[in-house]
Amino acid sequence: MIDKKQPEMNLFAFVCSNEKPLELYFFIDPLCPDCFALEPVIKKLQFQYGHYFSLTYVLSGNISNLNHVNRKLIRSRQPKKYEKTVTRSHINCNDIEAKVNLSSPYIASIAVKAAELQGKRAGIRFLKKLQEYIYLKNENISKLEILIQCAKESSLDVDEFKKDIHSTSTSHAFQCDLKITNEMAVTETPTIVFFNNKIEEEGLKLSGVNTYEVYIEVMAEILGELPVSHPLPPLLTFIQYNQFVSTRDIAFTYNLPHLQVETEMKKLLLQQQVERIHTSYGTFWKYIG
Structure with missing residues (x-):
């Protein structure tokens, strides 16, 4: 989540x-x-x-x-x-x-x-x-x-x-x-x-x-022991750090279904925080905020 x-x-x-x-x-x-x-x-x-x-x-x-x-x-x-x-x-x-x-x-x-x-x-x-x-x-x-x-x-x-x-x-x-x-x-x-x-x-x-x-x-x-994980960053911070990420990347990182990722990204798209790019490798999102 x-x-x-x-x-x-x-x-x-x-x-x-x-x-x-x-x-x-x-x-x-x-x-x-x-x-x-x-x-x-x-x-x-x-x-x-x-x-x-x-x-x-x-x-x-x-x-x-x-x-x-x-x-x-x-x-x-x-x-x-x-x-x-x-x-x-x-x-x-x-x-x-x-x-x-x-x-x-x-x-x-x-x-x-x-x-x-x-x-x-x-x-x-x-x-x-x-x-x-x-x-x-x-x-x-x-x-x-x-x-x-x-x-x-x-x-x-x-x-x-x-x-x-x-x-x-x-x-x-x-x-x-x-x-x-x-x-x-x-x-x-x-x-x-x-x-x-x-x-x-x-x-x-x-x-x-x-x-x-x-x-x-x-x-x-x-x-010699199982490492303890750190909480994932907020979605916008994640995108800002990486500059461009795919829908698949986000779904993998946050363990979310693609449909939910698309919904979250459309919100950021409307806020003009990201740009959507369609490629042969899938949909990517570029940080522009």
Whole structure:
């Protein structure tokens, strides 16, 4: 049920603060539809269990994804058994010799790393805007002008973004992500690797799109106890934080039937808080309030 009386909360401070018992590495490819399909699960985990973990995006890229961007999103799969991976202390990126390469299909991932140089929050905003352009607007994000437009709409310093996307610092950051991907033996996206706050201990790796309960199960195994959930935020706060969400995302997050979600969203539509967008992936709602 959506709690309309619950006070506003600083969601970014809640989900991105430090000093938490768990750290999650989220391996994604911006062109991977399954990564986009997993976003509702990630959002709900952050809102309900964000006080337990910090989330780090690790960018990857796969040529095969260029031919699959337009296929339907996969919403569920059979859960995969998680496996152990290396410790974080074994990963060192100091030996990487950065080489600037803006060739497709990696330009989207490199652009996200360029945005991250303006801060973690900026990087997340840019990634969400990039996904909006790919899946809602069907834009070709291998074009530099489209990436610059995403930077503008993400409230980035566009001049800095233009410099950074061609810089060795950005190239080094992306190549470091690729090294982490290799060191942790990540062979597909999306993949999430769970670590506790003891850097010398191995992490647990979970690949593919799994049910919400599976991710909580992995967290519980590492913590040694079942995590306690935090109340979900008010609906408008949820939409404002995410900027655009689908009817399906809202229904999943709040455990509501689609008809009830449509009713609530039509109220916000009349209040000119949101804009409705029809796509091949379903109905999306964009915050404009």
